[in-house]
Amino acid sequence: MLEHLKKEQINPSIIEEIKKYRQKYADTADTSQTSLRYLYYGKEIWEAAVHALLCGENLLLAGSKATGKNVLAENLARAFRRPCYNLSFHINMDASSMIGNDTFRNGEVVFRPGPIYQSAVDGGFCILDEINMARNEALAVLHSVLDFRRTIHIPGYDQIPVHPATRFIATMNYGYAGTRELNEALASRFVILQMPSITQDNLTRLLLREFPGIKKQFAEQFSGLFSDIEKKCESGELTEKVLDLRGLLDALRLIQNGLSPYPALDMGLTNKTFDAYEQTLIRDIITTRISKKTESTTIFS
Template sequence: MKEFLLKQGVSENLLDEVEKFTKFYDLDKNYEYRIPHLKYKYYGKETWEKAIAAILSGSHILLSGPKATGKNVLAENLAFLFKRPLWTISLNISSDPASLIGSDTFKNNEVVLKKGPVYEAGLAGGFAVFDEINMAKNEALSVVHSALDYRRVLDVSGYDRLNLHEATRFIATMNYGYIGTRDLNEALVSRFLVIDMPTITDSDLKKLILENTNLREDYVDLFVRLFLDLQEKSLNSEISSKAIDLRGMLAAIDLMEHGLSIKSSLELGIADKTFDSYEKEIVEDIIDTLFKSGIKSGDLFVG
């Protein structure tokens, strides 16, 4: 991982500090299985440096930005880099304090606390992701406020207080503009350092595709152009963000390597994710413009 980051130009001094962090904070072997196994790496020097510096300073971070900017991928990459166990908590409308901190359960003829993800992360010195924090109910946000407080103490009703492990960090993600989302209040935002996630550059996108597929390099540019064209139309409000799915595009490329046609693969991975007929037509027009009918899926790959 260090070599990958150095190639991107990430500060070697910061990476040396990460090594000191990982050596200083031991990890209980029972939690090692929670250190993520990376499928994708995050590309973006400045964002990496901001996130690493924030975590080293003891701060929690809020990753904010449109869809497909790599918020969850970065969170997983950070947990992997710092060798910390990771809990991902989806803050939907059903989230409540019990689902975050824990709830009573009956064990060995006595009532004990069944630990929730926030409690476990605080106990183990892990990283916890509050996914889509701007969709959370007030009851859940009360727990988030408490977890982020500078005193680093969680009061567990009916049980003892938990002093958060010094290595514990909370990473929130936020897609703005979605139905069901709302603005975060100033008191909550002030508990984070905020990183405005940039859209991926064409050069970084090309590197990502080359690393994760067997595409011939001369065809990679077509997929880069496809993704960036769709992203631009979404940012200009010509289409929604439903078809802006980088994982979907990579999955479609995998389908092509297994022999499915280009058109069918991109329908499954991208076009059919929008259910509006007008929007789907725009997406299909972009695909048809870039991928001429003479290209077969077998032509795209090395070997």
């Protein structure tokens, strides 16, 4: 992971600080060596996020879909070598799913810990995924966990202190139906990073890592295609629905498996909008980048 940070040209003094942090909490470190599915690309965001966590802040990653929020959160846990817990928020989230609840085991009442509790006890990084999807009332139990008190209150039990290595990283999508604002009390307990969409160069790097067989010139064309779509979204000609990096990656996976580029891009990108005019516009962008004669075998060697 630190190798990746060096490649990202992260300031070496920041990398040194991460190493110190790792050493300080080495006794509870997560030493699993499984490889990460994705690496996060974006030097400025890396530096800002690491700084915030080193300062003990809770971090809220806010941005549109597929801007790498979860990828960054998991990469951060790995960089700091902390166990990572994930909690996906939804409208019916309640205190017991976050913190834990009493349950019966062998005829006895025992406490079954939730992700917040577990990360608080073993110095984990807890990802509060799509935190704005929960009801405000349900989130109130997090207040004392997230502010200077750093304690968990569990009715019927003692107060539990949050381990000094523990960090909370929340993510928040906005811009589509069903997303809600985050209330001020909660927002004030985080420092907030606005997640930009990936740069064209970084997307090319991502594609080359994700698809080892892709020819460089095509990796560049596909990241160019993504940036063309992005520009049309910025100018208001297209809606954000079709700006979907996940969709582009899905399309490339289909192409890698032998499907022709046009139907693959339809499935991954174009059909994300149901508006016929928008669809035509996207197909026009695609034809300027990828010629109709291109086959799967032209793109992948």
